Amino acid sequence: MAYVIAVAGKGGTGKTTIAALTIRYLIEKRHKPVLAVDADSNSCLNEALGVPIHATIGGLREESLATVRSGAERPGGMSMDQLFDYQVQQVIVEAKGFDLLVMGRPEGPGCYCAANNIIRKYTDKLSEKYPYVVIDNEAGMEHLSRRTTHKVNLMVVTSDPTYKGAMTARRINNLIDELSLEIDRRILIINRAKDTELAELRDILKGNTFETISPVPEDENISKFDIEGKPIFNLPPDSGAVISVFRLLDSLNIL
Numbered sequence: 001m002a003y004v005i006a007v008a009g010k011g012g013t014g015k016t017t018i019a020a021l022t023i024r025y026l027i028e029k030r031h032k033p034v035l036a037v038d039a040d041s042n043s044c045l046n047e048a049l050g051v052p053i054h055a056t057i058g059g060l061r062e063e064s065l066a067t068v069r070s071g072a073e074r075p076g077g078m079s080m081d082q083l084f085d086y087q088v089q090q091v092i093v094e095a096k097g098f099d100l101l102v103m104g105r106p107e108g109p110g111c112y113c114a115a116n117n118i119i120r121k122y123t124d125k126l127s128e129k130y131p132y133v134v135i136d137n138e139a140g141m142e143h144l145s146r147r148t149t150h151k152v153n154l155m156v157v158t159s160d161p162t163y164k165g166a167m168t169a170r171r172i173n174n175l176i177d178e179l180s181l182e183i184d185r186r187i188l189i190i191n192r193a194k195d196t197e198l199a200e201l202r203d204i205l206k207g208n209t210f211e212t213i214s215p216v217p218e219d220e221n222i223s224k225f226d227i228e229g230k231p232i233f234n235l236p237p238d239s240g241a242v243i244s245v246f247r248l249l250d251s252l253n254i255l
Contacts, residue, residue: 001127001128002035002127002128002130002131002132002133003131003132003133003153003154003254003255004127004132004133004135004151004152004153004154005022005132005133005134005135005152005153005154005155005156005254006134006135006137006152006154006155006156006183007019007022007134007135007136007137007156007157007158008137008155008156008157008158008172009139009157009158009159009165009168009169009172010139010158010159010160010164010165010168010169011139012139012160013158013159013160013165013191014158014160014189014191014192014216015136015137015139015158016040016044016045016048016136016232017048017191017222017232017241018156018158018189018191018216018245019036019045019048019134019135019136020045020048020049020231020232020233021232021233021235021241021242021245021246022134022156022245022249023036023049023097023098023134023233024233024242025245025246025249026132026134026254027097027098029246029249029250030131030132030254032131032132033097033098033099033130033131033132034097034098034099034130034131034132034133034134035098035099035100035101035123035126035127035129035130035132035133035134036049036098036099036100036101036133036134036136037100037101037102037103037123037133037134037135037136038100038101038102038103038136039103039123039135039136039137039138040103040136040137040138040139041058041103041104041138042138043056043102043103043104045100045102045136046093046100046102047231048231048232048233049095049098049100049231049233050230050231050233050234051093051095051100052093053093053100053102054091054093055090055091055104056091056102056103056104057088057091057101057102057103057104057118057122058103058104059104060087060088060091061118088101088122092126099130101122101123101126103118123135124151135152151182152181152182152183152184153183153184153185154184154185154186154187154252154254155176155183155185155186155187156187156188156189157169157172157173157186157187157188157189157210158188158189158190158191159188159189159190159191159201160190160191160192160193161190161191161192161193161194161197161198161201163204165190166190166201166204166205167204169188169205169208169210170204170205170208173186173188173208173209173210174208177209185211185252186209186210186211187210187211187212187213187214187248187252188205188208188210188212188213188214189214189215189216189245189248190213190214190215190216191215191216192216192217192218193215193216193217195215198213198215201213212248212251212252214244214248215244216240216241216244216245216248217240217241217244218240219235219239219240219241221235221236221239221240221241222235222239222241
């Protein structure tokens with residue numbers, strides 16, 4: 001069974017950047033393939049990783065519903081479940097060191113349930129084939145209450161150096177306890193935090209059960225790459241963000 005790492009946090013706190021750098025760490029330091037799962041309907045993990053996507057789970061579901069409504073014949077007499085299983089395999093993007101599965105847009109305005117259920121099902125099913133799975137969750141906490149995120153070995157919560165970011169991290173942590181989710185370890189990363197800000201945020205978070213609260217410094221390369229449309233995955237190895245994330249993951253002794 002795979003070692004599952006999930007990344008969560010308030011929007012704009014560098015969640016996808018941390019997910020991409022975690023995937024890079026596992027490839028470079030653990031030398032084993034990774035299943036990357038973009039469970040955010042606003043898909044952008046592929047851009048951070050530098051790979052194109054040709055289809056999404058949300059799009060597949062729409063196509064399947066259209067097939068059912070039209071009464072069209074399915075190839076080889078497949079059941080709808082068998083056809084969907086086959087199509088999901090075709091949706092997976094294969095890249096050097098990792099494969100990527102993308103949720104994409106849900107089936108209707110404001111409705112995420114079905115797409116989330118499908119992502120959860122296939123993440124569980126596919127995780128049997130990979131040593132590591134990294135899930136980039138949607139911003140906020142709804143994915144927790146819908147239990148999209150479960151059976152997680154390491155939950156990485158991200159924040160920025162703001163009161164709102166820290167309070168969202170607190171609420172995510174508390175919600176994990178309230179829902180009794182199967183999450184073994186929890187850490188908090190505070191992006192772009194200075195030492196003085198980190199001390200204040202630690203006071204706000206006092207009493208929470210994060211195993212560690214770790215800063216990742218402001219990294220000018222990230223802004224530069226964003227402006228130029230370059231994938232964060234390809235940051236120089238001496239970038240502050242890469243060094244900090246790698247050092248943190250080293251300290252956790254991930255199997």
